[in-house]
Amino acid sequence: MPEHSVGRWIRPVLVLALALVLGACGGSGYQTKGIEGLLPDLAFRLTSETGEPLTAEDLRGAPTVVFFGFTHCPDVCPTAMARIAAATEAAGEDLDGDLQVLFVSVDPGRDTPQRLADYTDFFSDRVTGATASVEQLRELTKRYRATFGYGEPNEFGDYNVSHSSAMYVFDARGQARALFRPSDSVTAMAADLRRIAEG
Amino acid sequence: MNTLVTWLQPWEPSLPVFAACALAVSLYAIGMMRGATPGFWPALSYFAGVALIYAVTQTHYDYYSQYLFSAHRLQHLVLHHLGPFLIALAMPATVLATALPARVRAWPRGPAAPLFGALRRVYRILQQPFIAGVLFVGVIYFWLTPEIHFDAMLSIDLYWFMNWTMLLDGLLFWWLIFERNDQAVTPRLSPGRRILLLALIMPPQIALGAYITFSGQNLFEIYDVCGRAFPIDPLLDQQIGGLITWIPAAMMSVMAAIIVLAFRLQGRDSDA
Numbered sequence: 515m516p517e518h519s520v521g522r523w524i525r526p527v528l529v530l531a532l533a534l535v536l537g538a539c540g541g542s543g544y545q546t547k548g549i550e551g552l553l554p555d556l557a558f559r560l561t562s563e564t565g566e567p568l569t570a571e572d573l574r575g576a577p578t579v580v581f582f583g584f585t586h587c588p589d590v591c592p593t594a595m596a597r598i599a600a601a602t603e604a605a606g607e608d609l610d611g612d613l614q615v616l617f618v619s620v621d622p623g624r625d626t627p628q629r630l631a632d633y634t635d636f637f638s639d640r641v642t643g644a645t646a647s648v649e650q651l652r653e654l655t656k657r658y659r660a661t662f663g664y665g666e667p668n669e670f671g672d673y674n675v676s677h678s679s680a681m682y683v684f685d686a687r688g689q690a691r692a693l694f695r696p697s698d699s700v701t702a703m704a705a706d707l708r709r710i711a712e713g
Numbered sequence: 714m715n716t717l718v719t720w721l722q723p724w725e726p727s728l729p730v731f732a733a734c735a736l737a738v739s740l741y742a743i744g745m746m747r748g749a750t751p752g753f754w755p756a757l758s759y760f761a762g763v764a765l766i767y768a769v770t771q772t773h774y775d776y777y778s779q780y781l782f783s784a785h786r787l788q789h790l791v792l793h794h795l796g797p798f799l800i801a802l803a804m805p806a807t808v809l810a811t812a813l814p815a816r817v818r819a820w821p822r823g824p825a826a827p828l829f830g831a832l833r834r835v836y837r838i839l840q841q842p843f844i845a846g847v848l849f850v851g852v853i854y855f856w857l858t859p860e861i862h863f864d865a866m867l868s869i870d871l872y873w874f875m876n877w878t879m880l881l882d883g884l885l886f887w888w889l890i891f892e893r894n895d896q897a898v899t900p901r902l903s904p905g906r907r908i909l910l911l912a913l914i915m916p917p918q919i920a921l922g923a924y925i926t927f928s929g930q931n932l933f934e935i936y937d938v939c940g941r942a943f944p945i946d947p948l949l950d951q952q953i954g955g956l957i958t959w960i961p962a963a964m965m966s967v968m969a970a971i972i973v974l975a976f977r978l979q980g981r982d983s984d985a
Contacts, residue, residue, distance in 0.1 A: 552868040582940070655940070659867050661780045663943040676945075680938040691868075695938055 542710075545702035546692050553682070553690035556580070558654050560618065563631035563643035570688055571590040577710050579694070580682045582660055584621035584675045585633040594696070598639040598681055601694075606640075607709050611686070612630035619645040620655065620662040620677050658682055685710050724776035726871055734767045741805060755803040762799030765791050770876060779866065780942040782933050783953035789879050790957055793853070794965045797883030801891045802972065815921055833898055840889050840900050842910050847885045850917045854960070857921065858930055866935045890969055892974060904977040911966040911973070922959020926952050931973035 517696070540551035555570075556578060562568035579598055583591035594615065602613045617634055619625035622645045625633075630643030655661055667673040672685035681694035683706065691710045694703050722839045724732075741759055745751065751759070768774060777784035810818060821829040837842065856865060856875050865875045890907050892899040902910070925932060931947045941950065 547863075549867065552864060552871075577765045659779070659869065659939050661776075661942060661974045663941065665944045674944045676943055677937060678940040693938065695934060697934065 528713050541576075541691070544692050544706050546694050546698040546706050549682075549690050549693045553658055555690065556684040556688040557657070558646075559650065560644035560646045560654075561627065563627045564633060565627045568642075568644050573614060574688055575686050575688055576614055577707065578684045578688075578690075579613070579615045579707075580618060580658075580684065581615065581680075582618050582620050582655060582662065582678045584619050584677065585625050585629055586621065586672070587675065587677075590677075590696075594679065594681065595637045595641065597700055597703065599641065601700045602638065602640050604654065604700065604704035605707035605711065608626060609708065611711055613640055613707060613711060615641040617641055617643045618651070618654070620644075620651050621664075621675050622647060622651070638688070649680065683707065683710055685713075720773045722773060723771040724773055724779070725869065725872075727770065729873075729877075730767075730770050734763055734771070737763045737800075740809050740812040742812075744808035744810070747809040747811050749808040749811040751803065751805070751808050755805070755907075758799045759803035759805050759808075762796045762803070765799070766796040766880065769796075777942050779872070780936065780939060781945070782936050782950045783957060784942070785866075786954040786957040788851075788876075789856075790961055791877055793849075793883040794962055796879065797887045798965060798967050798969065801884065801887035804891060804893060806897070807895070836898060839885060842889070842900075842902060842906060845886055846910050846914050848882055850914050852882050853918065853962075854921060857925075857958075859934070862933055863935045863938075866939065876923060887969070890973065904973050908970045909974045911970045915963045915966045918962045919959055922955050922957075922962065924955070925958060926955030928955075 541548035556573070557570045558568075560568045579602070581591075581594055583594065585591070595615075598615055602615060606613050615638065617630070619630055625643075625645050626634065627643070627645075630645065633639040634643040645651070650663070655678065658678075660680070661679040662675060665674035665676070679696050681703075682690065683692040683694065685691050692706050694706075738760065741756070745756070769778065774784070774788070778788035779785070779920045837847065856862060856879070865871045889899055889902065890911065892901055895901065928951070929948075931937065932951060936950065937947060941947075
């Protein structure tokens with residue numbers, strides 16, 4: 515029947531068209547996940563680990579890796595911070611410019627600026643800690659399509675926090691460029707950091 | 714009270730979705746006021762369909778759809794299956810047409826006739842049973858391809874694009890299944906062909922749902938990357954999502970087949 519022959523070509527054409535639409539986003543050539551055009555520019559207003567206000571403008575001029583976590587985090591955060599510290603170390607060796615990492619705590623109830631400063635110092639000098647009120651953090655995480663939630667406290671008052679496990683990489687102008695997932699290797703992260711730092 | 718207000722507020726306000734729902738409700742209401750008598754059950758079915766679509770996209774429920782795979786699957790079940798199913802079951806074309814001014818109703822025969830003719834041809838191609846069935850299953854598979862799903866959940870524009878394709882394809886498909894008007898533009902299939910089509914779309918949905926449910930690995934990394942709405946075991950979230958893709962989605966085919974049969978019997982009674 516004629517409609518069957520039409521059906522045979524219409525679907526591949528449709529899938530191809532949609533794939534092209536999707537393929538146009540994200541950017542190519544990244545060893546991690548390219549996110550050009552998928553996420554908005556870096557913009558925020560936080561309180562840094564020194565207790566001073568910190569905005570995205572303060573971080574312009576060098577690529578910035580943003581991670582949302584909390585210092586009581588037992589596994590995901592320390593692993594992620596160790597990985598990004600290693601990747602920035604590896605990428606930074608051949609670079610003239612700087613690379614910076616922003617650790618945004620989504621647990622302002624427990625993470626004071628002092629606690630954040632102690633935590634980030636442990637990993638690397640490149641890492642800065644910051645946090646804000648829960649409402650401000652909601653706005654910020656929502657902008658990057660991330661979220662966080664709190665579990666029920668146990669008898670010691672400890673509670674779990676669900677949060678994004680990704681690292682968002684912005685270039686020196688604050689444009690979203692790549693997303694590092696837990697499955698990405700340190701080598702791939704370092705290669706993409708170098709690429710983003712070079713322009 | 715505060716909780717209710719929070720729940721009614723959209724997580725991600727979307728003007729097109731809001732406008733489409735408002736237009737759908739007001740046109741139907743105006744149609745009824747102008748003398749269209751759809752009857753109680755069709756009207757209830759229509760409004761319930763629109764309300765469900767609104768509820769999963771423009772209330773706080775949408776927050777969970779974005780940050781839990783299982784909630785996302787339920788959202789798509791409503792957008793692609795249940796909501797359009799209820800709307801198409803009500804066959805609202807007559808009521809909606811009554812709401813339109815005579816001038817607007819004359820558009821297809823006016824200067825824009827060639828445009829309407831072209832639209833009608835495209836529509837009739839999309840509504841060929843084979844194409845309609847492939848599209849219905851195809852959009853589910855397409856958006857559940859892990860890499861594509863990742864981008865769709867990451868970019869807010871792609872997210873809305875995905876939801877619109879689900880909704881529009883759902884409307885097309887269920888309209889084809891429930892069309893009862895001889896003069897309509899939609900191809901009028903025999904009850905047997907409708908039931909065959911409903912049966913044929915079941916196995917691929919069951920296969921996909923079962924694959925997701927029984928997959929031992931985390932297929933949709935995006936929910937870990939973006940964080941989940943609350944701490945929940947990723948595999949449990951995925952299993953619930955798989956079950957929603959599998960069982961209620963396939964059940965809708967069975968329900969639709971029963972309704973198609975009931976219409977057929979009703980038609981016979983009225984012929985006699």
